[in-house]
Amino acid sequence: MQPIPSSYPMRFLFYVILVIFLTSTSISSSYDGGNETDHHALLKIKSMITRDPYGALTSWNTSLHFCDWYGVKCGKRHRRVTFVALQSLGLEGSLSPHVGNLSFLRVFSLANNSFQGAIPHEIGNLNRLTILYLGANTFNGVIPTNLSGCLNLQKLDLSRNKLVGSIPKEISFLSKLSFLSLGLNKLTGGIPPFLGNITSMETFSVVRNPVGGIIPDTLGNWKKLVGFHSGGCNLSGSIPHSIYNLSLLANFILFENQLTGSLPRGIGAMFSHLEILELNYNQLTGPLPSWISNCSKLRGLDMTDNMFSGKLTIDFSKLGDIEGIYLSFNNFGSSEADEMNFIDSLKNCTTLYRLALAFCKFQGVLPRSIGNLSDQLGSLTLYGNNLHGNLPTSIGNLVGLAGLHLGRNQFTGSIPSTIGKLQKLQYFDLYGNQLSGQLPDALGNLSSLLQLYLFSNKLEGVIPSSIGNCRHLIALQLDDNKFTGKIPQRILQLSSLSIILNLSQNNLFGSLPTEVGDLKMLSALDLSYNNLSGNIPSSLGSCGSLTSLSLKGNLFQGMIPPSLSSLKGLVELDISHNNLSGQIPRFLERFLLEYLNLSYNDFEGEVPQLGVFANASAFSILGNSRLCGGVVELGLPKCKETKKHKEKFPVFVIIILIASSLFTIICLAYAWCKKKSKSRPSQSSMRDRFLKISYAQLLKATNGFSETNLIGNGGFSSVYKGVLNENDDTLVAVKVLRLQNRGAERSFMRECEAWRNIRHRNLLRIITSCSSIDFQGNDFKALVYEFMPKGSLHDWLYTSEGTSRLNYIQITNILADVASALDYLHNHCVPIVVHGDLKPSNILLNDEMVAHVGDFGLARFLGTTSYQNSSTGIRGTIGYAAPEYGLGSDMTTNGDVYSFGMLLLEVMTGKKPTDDIFNEGHSLHKFASMALPDHVMDIIDLNILNIYQGVCEADAQKIEECLASTIKIGVSCSLDSPSLRMNMEKVVHELHRIQNTLPNIEI
Template sequence: MAHPNFSFFLVLLLALLFSTHSASPSPTNVISVLLKAKNHQLIDSENRLSDWTNTTQYAPCDWTGVTCNSSTVISIDLRSFNLNGSFPSLFCKIHTLRHLNLFDNNLSGTISSDSISFCSHLHSLNLSSNYFTGNLPDFGAHFTNLTSLDLSSNNFSGHVPESFGSFPALKVLCLVNNLLNGTFPEFLTNLSTLTDLQLAYNPFQPSRLPSTIGKLAKLENMFLSFLNLNGVIPECIGNLSALRNLDLSQNSLSGEIPSSIGDLASVEQIELYRNQLSGELPNTFSNLKSLLRFDASENKLVGRIPISLAALPLESLALNDNFISGSVPQVLSSNPNLYQLKVFNNNLTGSLPLDLGKHSGLVDIDVSGNNLEGTLPPYLCYRKKLQRLVTFSNKFSGVIPQLYGECTSLNYIRIFDNSLSGKLPVGFWNLPGLTFLENRNNRLEGSIHPSISNARGLTRLLISGNDFSGGFIPEICNLKELVVIDMSHNRFSGQLPSCITTLKNLEKLDLQGNMFTGVIPNTVSSWTVLTDLDLSSNKFSGEIPSELGDLQVLTYLDLSRNLLSGEIPVTLIKLKLDVFNVSDNALEGVVPVVFDNELFSPSLMGNPGLCSPDLKLLPPCSEQKASSLWKVMLLFVVTLVLLGLLFCLLIMTQRLPYFEENMRRSLKITTFQRVEFNEEDVLNELVDENIIGLGGSGKVYRVKMETGQTVAVKKLFGVDENAETDHVFWSEVESLGNIRHVNIVKLLFTCSGEDFRVLVYEYLKNGSLGDVLHGGKVGEVLDWAKRYEIAEGTAQGLAYLHHDCVPAIVHRDVKSNNILLDEEYRPQLADFGLAKMLNKKDDRECMSRVAGSYGYIAPEYAYTLKVTEKSDVYSFGVVLLELISGKRPNDPLFGDSQDIVKWARSVFSSYMQESTHTGHHLKGLAQLVDPSMGASSRECKEIEKVLDIALICTAASPDNRPSMRKVVELLKGLKLLRSSHAEA
């Protein structure tokens, strides 16, 4: 037994040690601690903490971000202060401090367990949305008062420490959107006080949702999306009686939805979409009286929707992309709280309840992609709140109810591919808020009512494949927002009103398969954005207007099966047409040279008067038919001779120097870099043998100067003050003129004249990344080390545009062909013809243009027509997937309606599941990785982490994508990890 005096002194010593550790600094010392943290651990680049001085009257309690209670500092809140630096552990020297909030700054580095140990007296700690890396710190057992811990949106990796399961008072734990790659931390189920658990968007190893999850009896919010969870949802989920939000979406969960889910008495939202759940929906949904939203889309569910689910006060019901069969239950019609009904893309049968909507304030109904039949319920808009009506791809029949014509709240209608018949209610044509009307492929009849002129916001009028008749009424010309008109395959007749050409936003006009007569309007100068014109299978007569050749963006022109006469206008050769068809008319004369090849031969047939010197399927041209062509050629030769004589005369009279001087004065030269050549040296070398590329806006030349320097020269097509060419030219100049960054191509100088625009860049020896990856440079293979450096350099270039340029610049066309490589394969972003500075007044106009390249365009562009920095992030994610897989964004290997993003997510999900069963975690990665790299096992682990970054960058929602600054930090963190492994 210890001596009593020894025990006494031991207790006294411990007490002294504890008092030394826990005692708070004096007010003077508190000021000193705060200033030391500011000066040594934080970088206040915006001087937001300028009032942190000991000269203020009530220092530190009157300082920005500091809160006191009776002159005692209890809270420091520096959220969104744009602070740099490391974790300010010195703040925790203030033992009275209870709350520390550093959300949304630029803090970086690791957080050690030793530094965090000083913060054990905190009640809440928020370090979210920073750039911390490394492992999560071990908090230890002495954090007895901590109730809220938020470390989300950082770059933490590795496992969740077991100490996270030992917080006795913790209520909120948020680790969302990090790089945590351990297994699911089952020990978190020991946190009996927890009300909010958020772990979503972490690349965990495939794990099961533990059966102990039911121990969290106080849990209200469970956000476990995108965690590689597999296996079944445990029955104990029903023990979470306080749960209000259950989100297990975007995992690999399988099996049936447990019947115990009906015990979640307080739940308001259940998100189970994008899993592999099977079986039928349980009948126990009748107990969920608080449920407002339920989404079980993209699973493998079968059976009928239970009546119990339909009777709930839902705001949103989404069961799309399953294999559910059965009918929509009658009880839906008696639900007074039904706000949003979405059951699209299933196998539902039967009819919709006739009283649906009569007792509820429906706003949004989508039952598309099923096998529903019968008539449309007449009371869907009974309370005048319905905004979206989507019933396409079903078997609905009968007439459209008259009450729909009185639904002034409707703005979006898609009821195509059914068997609806009769006339549309008159009011249906003139709904004031209508923006989208799609009634294609039904059996509707009657004419378009003149009151359609009231639908001034209508952008798409899609009524093809019906039995409509009457004329193309001029009232349609009042709809100035129209982008697409598709009235094809009806019985419309009469002449087209000339006012149709005033629709300046029109991109597509499809009138094929009707009985229109008269001539094709020729005053088409307002159709500046028209890409598709289909007037085939009508009775149009007269000549093809030569003015159609001025529609610069027209790519689809079909005038076949009409009564057109005269010659094919030579002006059409100016168009860059993907589809050209004038067959089965009464055209005559010589086929213009551009169309005089076998590719267009079928598009010329059925015109007995056409002749061609080359096409076998057309008669050869006689001298009489060719006489006009010879006259044109003769006139051209005579003109050349006269010009030559004039040129010689100028030389003889020594006026050529004066002529050259005038021409030089008419050129506008802007120099951005120091060069040892002039515009003449460049312009004289723009000959065909120097062409190295041909794009949508111009030709690219490689020019070697006498000085030995090689430059790349872009000469733009078709200059006009209002043309797209000028937009591309000035976008390049505006974006690149003042930029100096190692990963952005250098613009050396520009030269513009009355009829041309030229941009001169530094030449990069290895061409574009697209060429190297996809076979443009035969025999060249990039190893993983080079691909990683290309990814990091490209990310740095984009981060510079987004975060360091004032105003910020959005590239809008990030793709592998616009990433150039120098002799060391260092990347440089190029082609800024679509780039935009974000604070310009004309952003709305510019952002409404088609921007980007197919396969790289972010999904939100389809419905917002707005491109932001997050759109560039999506495109960069696609480039990362290209670097990893070596495949093009739209490789035929992916199948129909698939792109590299969908393919990669599908393969990634499959191999994660396979690795769970086989234990070969990296073996399944082979399908995603370009085999030509010959990647080692260590490199495959790196590739897996870059794949995680790519999948986060290509998230469907822009809000879920990181900033490019964050992406750079993620890639740099991986580089540091690689270096540490190499040293080890």
């Protein structure tokens, strides 16, 4: 036997260690490589996802350990999946039952996607699960009963799906559950009493489910409850007394149910943590209990539309944090002299921004202490009561008001001139009172005013022309008063008027000024029952947006002007009870009129038979004795045939007519040619036309075109801030062309031509231009514009912090301004102007945040040959330029509409159309389109959502509807097919509708 070599023990030990290492590595690899059960389960989940628009699951492949896949986390010890979060990724498909194999899972979220089908019952196998978020999808079927297997579940969100059936009893076995959200489904069967067994409950929501039934008394066991949300659930009966023992309750929300009974009077300070109390839209009775005064943390109180009665005895002075008080549509009137004294206690509510007391049957005098309310108050609503006496002058102290609603009361006296102090006022109504005296000129100080309703009073005197200072006014109703004098021309020059101008039922006289043609955006004009005379001005035909026109009950004479044929959108036309004559114009046959009244005039000749004239019940021609023909139902005599006697017509008359016509044509042609030769806008003459300021003046105005004065750069130009006149510190913006860049000079000429032809309140105003040489002998060209102190929309969207500084109301106003400008360019300019480069940096804002569209360097004039783009020319900016431009299509108004749509979606979502996520066929348009109609809230920029702070549920719903409507406009404008895009006229209409729908809130 040979001796064992001395090296053997060492070699043997090495082999043993190697085997152990390889074995352990193999085991570790098999284990760490992700427990195959977890790995397999994740792949199965991926396999049932049919759409992944952002490519979020591209990392779910074999090249990465599954613990490193997007949205997945594993425990450090066992390398098992503990966390899966795939929310807000636009995922579509169904949820694989294999999710139940992720046995170590603690957090699982698929919220805000488009998962459908049933929630797999295998999810009940996840006994370690603490958080399950499946909200904002389209899951259907019932809530799985075996969720009871998730014994450690603390938070469960199944809201905003399509779940049916009742809440299963097994839910009550989840003893650790603190958050249960089931809102916005289709659940029925009532709120089950067994839920009271979950004593750990802190937040409970079944909002907007048709659950029905009563509120179980057992819910009083939820001693830790902070939030109770059961609005819109068809609940009946009374609120159980046990609920009032929940001392930690902060949000108590039961709006839009059928609850009855009264609120208890003596519950002491049990609700000391209450912040939001919403019992609006129920059938509650009795007085509002005084214990509400002790809810010192209360921020929102909404009792709208109940049957509360009696004197309002709440001491609001104790509610220092209150922001909104909504008590409208109740029966609070007490007939006591001091019933309005509660107003005095509101002076300590320094954060109050909305006070709504409409239709409450108050009968007292509005106290002078109303002026002591917070200067933060944004809306005061008292319409529909029986308030009387004079309006206190102290109301002018409420300088924060955006909405003042005092209509349908019995106020007397005159409107105090202190109203003019309310510089932020946008909505003002005093209609349906007994106010008298003259309108104060101070109304013209309301520079932010959008809507003014003063109809049905006893106001007299002339209509002050100072109202023409309200340059943003979109609705004005002064009808049913005693105004005299002529219609002020300045009011007719309010091109912002778009909803209605109603001056009917007054004593106005004189002719209708030709300036009425400036109301190009107006939808409804009513001047009926006045003493207006003269001819109907032909300029009225310029009001191309009119859908309703009433001139009845005046003294108009002459014929209906042919220019009215332009009013093709008219639905209602009433010109009855005047002295109009001539024949009924045939162009009325082409209108889509639903109502036409031509009665009691002096029309003659044949009544048309097409269009509205084919339906005898849709029009009236009574009191016109010289009419004939028409449809049989009218019973008019047949029209006599006119015989032609050409042979008897004197030949010499024909010769004279022909000769005189030829002579006239020759004279006119000669004059035109002579004028044309003198005024032909050659390139040199056009340059001379703008040569109004020297290079030296601009050099001095901009401090030598210094970097400190530089405020912007573009492809063809740089823009500097400057002061033209040393004696006048008014700032201007000087746009200096970079003539070395190809196309810059053509851009300059195109922009000059544009500004020569257009003028609108939402277009940047040009002051002058310069075409000269600099001190080195180089060509120099510049344009001088009105300076916009608030910068560009781009500046506001993308600050140094990368976040928008605009709120939704500001954004809506800016979008409406831009839309109005485009509508003017597309529909009210001759020739039609295509802007060609609409984007945030070309939208500038003045001190009042009114938007002005600028930079017409790429503009095109349709129907002319002036400065047309070549087939290879630049067409807009990437991301905003219409897709058809990339295929060589000519520039059209539809291209501007596309740019507007992308701009709108950008400001609403906070995402640029060129963001990195929009590639490989995905786009900002598709991103927004996929969110419609149910997931719009998930794509809205978070800064915009600040509008929700402190608003009631009803207002929140209105805001959501407005946000969705805005996104729809953007999607409709940015469709790939040009012919399917929404036209700008409709865009303007829709945006104004949204502005009017938005609740009056102060952000």
